[in-house]
Amino acid sequence: MPDTNGRSPGGAKPRSVALIGPQGAGKSALFDALLAAAGAPPRRGGPRGMGTELRLAHASHNGDTWSLLDCPGSVEFAHDAACAAAVCDLAVVVTEPAPGRAAVLGPVFRMLEERGTPTIVFVNKIDQLNGRVRDTLAAMQAQTNRKLVLRQVPIREGEQVTGYVDVVSERAYRYRRGAASERIALPDGIRAREAEARAELLEALADHDDALLEKVLEDLVPEPGEIYRPLHTAELSGAVVSVLLGAAEHNNGIQRLWKALRHDVPAPEETAARRGIAPEGAPLAQVFRTVHAGHAGRLSWARVWRGPVKDGAQLDGHRVGGIHRFPNGEAQKVPEAQAGEIVALGRMEGVTTGTTLGQAEALDFPKPAEPIHSLAVVVEDRKDEVRLSGALQRLAEEDPSLTVVLDPESGQTVLHGQGELHLRAALDRLAAASGVKLRTVRPQVPYRETIRHAVTQHGRLKRQTGGHGQFADVKIRIEPRGRGEGFAFAEEVVGGAVPRRFIPAVGEAAEEATKKGPLGHPVVDVAVTLLDGGFHSVDSSDMAFATATRMAMQEGLAKAEPVLLEPVHAVTVTVPAEYTPNAQRLLTGRRGQILGYAAKEGWEGWDCVEALVPAAELQDLVIELRSQTQGLGSYTHRFDHLAEARHR
């Protein structure tokens, strides 16, 4: 019998699901519980650490084939979640029941809405539910434009949630620790609550389905099939998001979630259609992650949009050197991959993360957020420098939210990324893969200097060496210019005191001398005027005039009251409005000048705070900003101007 997706059991096409959500919500616990329920050996090892990398595993459940992605939850790894959302058929947002934790869902929901990824919510840690589930739902609803519908009503004994009633089938189940739930009779006193949830569900769906609307209006009781079909459609279009309950750690609600996935997750061709990908045509795949996996070499994780992708075949001129699946977490080589599967392709040399394989036109791929945190990398052993640069290049290839820049001014190799954890995790991977020992230091701030006063300075070179000597004499005026006006050179020589042909050499030497001023930084915004000088018909040369000018500049700049200039950036901090005062305090505490704040357009309940902040104060701003805003605060910045540094 075909199911509600029109597929026959056992004949369903491979589908993929990404577990996404805030840090510590229990995504990895749920990932392991889903795999265990699909027959994987129980997970070994101690407690899970904070997730810093995507995980991929394959499972077969009830004859359906699944690719599962477990995303790290920290905002510093948000790009991984966005990539997963771009390639999967459906996202399961894993969250905790406390309404106070709902705010952290805002950015997650927004990302999924922007990508159009169908979504269901799994409220995990239901064993920790304190208040009412409808309060949890209301708090979550405030964070999304999509309509949340409760699919399960908790059954409680005292404070403890001991089971649930399924809102569509109206069946009741009691949780059992570490095992599938058992069906029980509908407990007394739950009917009213269940009927209410059911009415809400039907009402939400009737908005999108005329047949169901008619039944609801006529007070008829729809069959489950008449609910599942519009539910599937409404979830696919993003109109509705189902909310399920459970406790991954205790294997509660896991079979129920599997069943929901079977019904709700769109077929691969539905996802392809949503993404505007034609169903017929040559094999098509999209690489969304690159890993260097020890002996397996370089692996390109790819979603197959059109199959079959065959081992050994050419994809856009790249030979597929192995196709790997991870049934229940263990690696396995397979000869080919079908549409809907997420697999690891081996040895795709030259293929970077985000590459579309199989057609010229690139498929849409998430752009990483702008880097927000930087560290300079120093090798312990200079011999490792070449190896380091290769390893850094691979790192940036693996992770587009990371960039490596060799700063020509400081000579530092600077890693830019999404936060301290993100950069540390990347460097740990680098150290493990390359064996290079390294440490990190703060990136240098590009200070400048200028002068406060005008001076007139004499410079004279007179040298007699063997045959002919060197002679040049210059008198220059050095004066400050307005901020941002740069360097200027002029001459006011009269009577040929310095012959024309030597004047360009004076100008070049004067400018050259501004590369490093008396305070050790480039000198900006000065004007140099050649006033007078002297020459010798045989001993004068461009070189002699350049030397005399350099001497005059060095001495003159030092006398002109040099001052340090620091770069000041225009900063826009984005925070939920309740944290706006915190953000302002934070910026003021970092010598920031607040320019104002306003509601962020299109982000209900969020503010933008604009400020001018010295670059030196931005170095670990994001760490403090996040720690004060439940991890929600973020900022962008760009160079604005140079200002005299008073506090250094």
Ligand SMILES: Nc1nc2c(ncn2[C@@H]2O[C@H](COP(=O)(O)OP(=O)(O)OP(=O)(O)O)[C@@H](O)[C@H]2O)c(=O)[nH]1
């Ligand atoms: N009480 C309770 N605790 C749970 C449940 N599921 C997970 N936890 C605990 O929650 C903590 C975080 O679980 P993880 O699975 O690592 O969370 P995560 O979402 O993968 O976290 P990141 O990968 O860092 O984003 C762990 O200490 C788990 O033991 C649950 O159902 N009930």
Ligand SMILES: [Mg+2]
């Ligand atoms: Mg995790």
